Amino acid sequence: MTKLTGRGVSPGVAVGRAVVAVREARQVRYRLATSGVDRERQRLRAARERTRVELEEISSRVSRTVGPAQAAIFAAQLLMLDDPLFVRRADELIRAERINGDWALERAIAELHQVFAREGDAWLRERVGDLADVGGRLQRNLRAGHDPLVDLVQELEPPLVLVADELPPSIAAQLDWTRVRGLVCDIGSPTHHTVILVRSLGIPTVIGLGGATEMLGPGQTLALDGRTGEVVVEPSSEALLGWRQRAEAAAAGLRALDELRTRPAATADGVRIRLEANLGIAEEVTRARDAGAEGIGLFRSEFLIDPAHPQTSSEEGQYDTYRQLLAAMRPLPVTIRTFDAGEERRAMARPGGHRERFGLRGIRAALQHDERFTAQMRALLRAAPSGTLRVMLPFVTTSEELRAARAIIDDIRRDLGVTADVPIGAMIEVPAAALTVDHLARQADFLSVGTNDLIQYTLAIDRTDERLAGHYEPAEPAVLRLLRTISRAGRRARCDLSVCGEMAADPLLVALLVGLGFRTFSMTPAAIPIVKRSLATYETRQATELARRAVSAASAAAVHAILEPLADAMHQAVAGTERS
Ligand code: PEP
Numbered sequence: 090m091t092k093l094t095g096r097g098v099s100p101g102v103a104v105g106r107a108v109v110a111v112r113e114a115r116q117v118r119y120r121l122a123t124s125g126v127d128r129e130r131q132r133l134r135a136a137r138e139r140t141r142v143e144l145e146e147i148s149s150r151v152s153r154t155v156g157p158a159q160a161a162i163f164a165a166q167l168l169m170l171d172d173p174l175f176v177r178r179a180d181e182l183i184r185a186e187r188i189n190g191d192w193a194l195e196r197a198i199a200e201l202h203q204v205f206a207r208e209g210d211a212w213l214r215e216r217v218g219d220l221a222d223v224g225g226r227l228q229r230n231l232r233a234g235h236d237p238l239v240d241l242v243q244e245l246e247p248p249l250v251l252v253a254d255e256l257p258p259s260i261a262a263q264l265d266w267t268r269v270r271g272l273v274c275d276i277g278s279p280t281h282h283t284v285i286l287v288r289s290l291g292i293p294t295v296i297g298l299g300g301a302t303e304m305l306g307p308g309q310t311l312a313l314d315g316r317t318g319e320v321v322v323e324p325s326s327e328a329l330l331g332w333r334q335r336a337e338a339a340a341a342g343l344r345a346l347d348e349l350r351t352r353p354a355a356t357a358d359g360v361r362i363r364l365e366a367n368l369g370i371a372e373e374v375t376r377a378r379d380a381g382a383e384g385i386g387l388f389r390s391e392f393l394i395d396p397a398h399p400q401t402s403s404e405e406g407q408y409d410t411y412r413q414l415l416a417a418m419r420p421l422p423v424t425i426r427t428f429d430a431g432e433e434r435r436a437m438a439r440p441g442g443h444r445e446r447f448g449l450r451g452i453r454a455a456l457q458h459d460e461r462f463t464a465q466m467r468a469l470l471r472a473a474p475s476g477t478l479r480v481m482l483p484f485v486t487t488s489e490e491l492r493a494a495r496a497i498i499d500d501i502r503r504d505l506g507v508t509a510d511v512p513i514g515a516m517i518e519v520p521a522a523a524l525t526v527d528h529l530a531r532q533a534d535f536l537s538v539g540t541n542d543l544i545q546y547t548l549a550i551d552r553t554d555e556r557l558a559g560h561y562e563p564a565e566p567a568v569l570r571l572l573r574t575i576s577r578a579g580r581r582a583r584c585d586l587s588v589c590g591e592m593a594a595d596p597l598l599v600a601l602l603v604g605l606g607f608r609t610f611s612m613t614p615a616a617i618p619i620v621k622r623s624l625a626t627y628e629t630r631q632a633t634e635l636a637r638r639a640v641s642a643a644s645a646a647a648v649h650a651i652l653e654p655l656a657d658a659m660h661q662a663v664a665g666t667e668r669s
């Protein structure tokens with residue numbers, strides 16, 4: 090029994106068999122049941138034959154169009170297919186070690202790499218690129234057109250715990266999380282979109298375990314606690330019993346919060362606070378309703394973009410999703426954020442290779458790629474009669490951008506002949522926007538503060554960079570001062586104002602936000618009952634006083650010290666169910 094400790098980012102306890110996925114979950118490793126070995130070998134043979142046909146076609150095309158000398162590259166790749174150390178070796182590994190084809194190929198390629206490197210022969214060394222090329226083609230052909238992890242999860246016996254080096258949100262959104270009960274990830278951060286998604290699905294998650302995919306073996310039994318960050322490998326039977334009791338206690342704690350569902354959220358002195366839900370995928374809407382959400386404060390529509398299934402983000406695909414979502418929440422409001430995506434936002438950053446975060450995203454992309462924005466706006470405006478729609482524009486920096494986007498939306502509205510009034514709002518998540526809320530409020534029907542990005546841009550900390558995770562600090566006085574500026578300007582302009590970043594899901598930080606004057610919060614559905622219970626533990630007067638002291642504190646540590654007495658009081662109220 091080995092114990093590892095990472096960072097718990099989604100509370101709850103899970104026990105299951107490990108499935109290991111590496112390199113953006115494109116390659117999966119698992120052990121086969123004896124009955125699955127022949128089928129796997131057959132899949133490998135079929136992939137080899139498909140690869141052979143493709144390479145023959147490429148070779149003859151290149152020979153015709155470029156010349157026979159260049160076609161020789163592919164003739165050499167064809168020969169590799171019959172090398173006993175390659176596909177045949179992979180076949181042997183499947184048979185002898187009962188491992189899946191993708192993993193067997195990965196192992197055979199790694200062994201060949203070593204042989205090539207050892208030989209010291211320049212010609213062989215040059216073949217390394219060809220080997221990777223043929224290997225990649227073979228692996229794609231093993232599951233032509235399918236996502237290996239998404240398919241695999243359907244095939245294996247649950248409960249499963251997914252161990253990944255990185256898990257892009259677009260893949261996470263497609264997984265069957267009724268079969269995957271827990272997630273362990275090498276890297277990531279609490280505000281990464283994949284983490285936000287699993288948290289809203291209630292999947293216990295531990296991140297920041299560098300090298301988990303190397304340390305944890307496919308098929309091993311894992312037990313994890315998404316609050317403490319503990320991961321136990323192959324627990325003994327007594328230990329397993331303890332883990333099952335822990336899982337039951339965590340579930341009982343959540344059930345105890347159920348009675349709060351229909352009670353309105355308010356502070357101890359009766360000041361009404363509005364609690365809404367953030368959603369990543371539309372099917373989670375029942376969770377939002379079950380948690381007693383008073384609306385959807387943020388639907389992250391970019392989860393609909395999946396290059397493998399373009400239909401989901403076509404105008405018609407979006408129209409269907411939005412219609413269903415609006416109908417499911419009716420008459421409560423549903424705030425749909427337009428795509429906040431560039432390619433770089435959908436993949437989890439690798440250490441040392443962090444993606445550009447200042448790029449063409451949010452409203453900037455909308456103003457440049459007007460086709461995609463137009464299709465989305467058409468789908469939204471057409472779906473509007475199904476419920477109470479609000480449209481929110483992300484990554485707004487200036488009021489000029491907002492004006493330009495509104496002009497485009499008005500054109501689309503005229504084009505469609507839509508007369509219904511759909512409020513258009515903006516996210517405040519860039520410091521420039523935070524400092525000019527007075528101007529933005531004139532162009533926006535509502536504003537919502539995205540603290541995840543606001544913190545990263547204020548502190549110059551990439552929120553997905555786990556090396557900087559310790560510096561990503563919502564309680565930093567600079568952040569609190571910006572939030573105070575937003576709140577004051579928003580109230581002065583009488584603008585409908587909410588907070589939808591992860592800060593709004595932390596009961597203690599919500600107290601600070603209440604003290605700064607915010608009254609509407611949108612959060613992952615699971616946090617709603619917890620925040621609701623915590624609100625009843627203090628009066629607004631107390632919150633205001635705490636916030637006043639916090640904004641003039643010299644450091645985040647001083648802010649935490651100021652919050653300490655309230656944290657203790659809250660702990661009594663939310664003990665056992667508090668978020669990590
Ligand atoms: C935010 O930035 O706080 C936010 C809510 O949006 P996202 O996490 O999707 O960037």
Ligand code: MG
Nearest residue numbers: 518539541542
């Ligand atoms: Mg954001």
